[in-house]
Amino acid sequence: MSQYERKEVAVRRLLEGAPPPVPPELYEEAVRRGGRRLRRHRAVRRLLWCALIVAVVAFAVWASVAQPWVEPPTETTPPLTRW
Template sequence: MSLPDRKEAEARLLLERRTGEPVPADLAARALADGERLLRRRRALRTALWAGLVVGLAALVAWSLALHPWAAPPPTTTSPAVGW
């Protein structure tokens, strides 16, 4: 038997031997609740990240409007006297 044939034969054997194991009656409801909880958490995290980004951007804009970081600093020395 070649390798793919052996794997296929093992899979068929497992499927044929499979017993009908009982599934809990509330499995679908629990899966639905878990999925909804996961989606709520992801949505809350995404909202928090976007809110943090917007707050950070607003703080950057407010800082730049208040301090004008692009302007040249005022000179600290006087210019030389003219006419000497």
């Protein structure tokens, strides 16, 4: 029997057997950490959405003021030549 097969048998034995007892304080700690993690994810998601909205508004304001699609006026007049 190879080492891989021994490990596989050990893992199967663990999975098929009864689950090990869990300390009661472990559940409370997991719930506390999970709640904190969810709050952080929500806060980060809201912050990113707000940043995206601010960026879109800033771009719209800049585009309306700068009007990059309009050709700039010429600064010099063409030379006037006689026929």
